[in-house]
Amino acid sequence: MINKPKNHISVLLSETLEYLKIRPNAVIVDCTLGLGGHTKAILDSEETIKVIGIDQDLNNLEVAKERLKGYQDRVEFVHCNFEKIAEVVDGADAILFDLGICSTHIDEAERGFSFQKEGPLDMRFDQSKDFTAYDIIKKYSAEELQEMFSKYGEETESKTVAEAIVEARKKEDIKTTTQLNSIIDTAKKFKRPGRSAGTNVFQALRIEVNEEFRVLERALEEAIDVLNPGGRLVVISYHSLEDRIVKQMFKKYEAKGKKEDEWKKIKFIIKKPLKPSEDEIERNSRSRSAMMRVVERV
Numbered sequence: 001m002i003n004k005p006k007n008h009i010s011v012l013l014s015e016t017l018e019y020l021k022i023r024p025n026a027v028i029v030d031c032t033l034g035l036g037g038h039t040k041a042i043l044d045s046e047e048t049i050k051v052i053g054i055d056q057d058l059n060n061l062e063v064a065k066e067r068l069k070g071y072q073d074r075v076e077f078v079h080c081n082f083e084k085i086a087e088v089v090d091g092a093d094a095i096l097f098d099l100g101i102c103s104t105h106i107d108e109a110e111r112g113f114s115f116q117k118e119g120p121l122d123m124r125f126d127q128s129k130d131f132t133a134y135d136i137i138k139k140y141s142a143e144e145l146q147e148m149f150s151k152y153g154e155e156t157e158s159k160t161v162a163e164a165i166v167e168a169r170k171k172e173d174i175k176t177t178t179q180l181n182s183i184i185d186t187a188k189k190f191k192r193p194g195r196s197a198g199t200n201v202f203q204a205l206r207i208e209v210n211e212e213f214r215v216l217e218r219a220l221e222e223a224i225d226v227l228n229p230g231g232r233l234v235v236i237s238y239h240s241l242e243d244r245i246v247k248q249m250f251k252k253y254e255a256k257g258k259k260e261d262e263w264k265k266i267k268f269i270i271k272k273p274l275k276p277s278e279d280e281i282e283r284n285s286r287s288r289s290a291m292m293r294v295v296e297r298v
């Protein structure tokens with residue numbers, strides 16, 4: 001059964017359309033098709049363009065197919081990890097990454113992304129893979145858990161939380177999101193008002209399960225390669241660790257003005273990351289942490 005979105009609003013939508021610099025007959029790659037929100041707006045903006053929509057989540061791909069069925073001859077759906085972009089695309093005029101999770105991931109307790117809803121410790125974007133958050137919580141040593149919580153979640157009490165998990169799993173199998181959240185909540189001494197105790201640990205687990213940082217680095221390298229000259233690359237990320245990877249990758253390939261420098265080179269279209277307006281944040285609280293970066297292939 002397809003899990004349909006309840007209220008999904010695409011983030012930085014008009015800014016995305018503006019910065020992709022869409023021209024007639026362009027081929028655009030949406031690396032994170034999700035529920036098809038950005039792609040629909042892209043297709044509506046110019047009737048001669050085509051979109052290749054990639055997502056590793058089969059459920060979201062089905063939702064997007066249904067939503068975009070009126071555009072069948074202008075959109076191609078690809079189920080794969082976006083790190084494989086170079087295998088499925090042969091030249092693109094613009095590429096979009098809108099990273100992270102969708103409302104379907106959070107709304108559906110069964111996917112195990114939300115600590116507010118009881119569900120299995122899963123967190124896989126691609127459900128055909130075997131490795132889940134349950135495997136991590138069951139098998140990683142206290143040191144491995146601590147390092148991961150600190151590196152991927154910037155969790156200040158990573159040692160305390162890791163040790164509490166190792167102690168708790170001696171007594172019972174930790175199988176659910178709410179079970180894990182309650183262990184974290186009890187273990188942590190310092191809690192930030194308005195922020196659930198499990199936020200950082202859940203973020204770290206999601207990154208580890210899906211190898212998000214390794215995959216993002218590889219995908220950006222490939223995306224720069226796939227872009228046609230003058231093509232734009234737009235990346236929307238949702239936390240500072242992710243944004244740092246994007247920034248560092250763009251700096252690595254930034255053209256410094258010399259002719260011999262121009263193989264696989266890009267220039268920055270905006271220097272600082274673009275953030276949503278107050279108005280957008282009010283309409284869609286999920287957009288609060290969004291940061292957009294834009295480069296152009298020279």
Ligand SMILES: C[S@@+](CC[C@H](N)C(=O)[O-])C[C@H]1O[C@@H](n2cnc3c(N)ncnc32)[C@H](O)[C@@H]1O
Binds near residue numbers: 054055056102
């Ligand atoms: C924030 S949502 C995109 C929402 C979309 N822009 C829209 O307007 O509906 C991110 C999507 O990227 C997908 N995704 C995350 N990492 C991925 C990866 N490595 N490869 C392919 N898809 C990925 C997720 O499954 C999710 O559907």
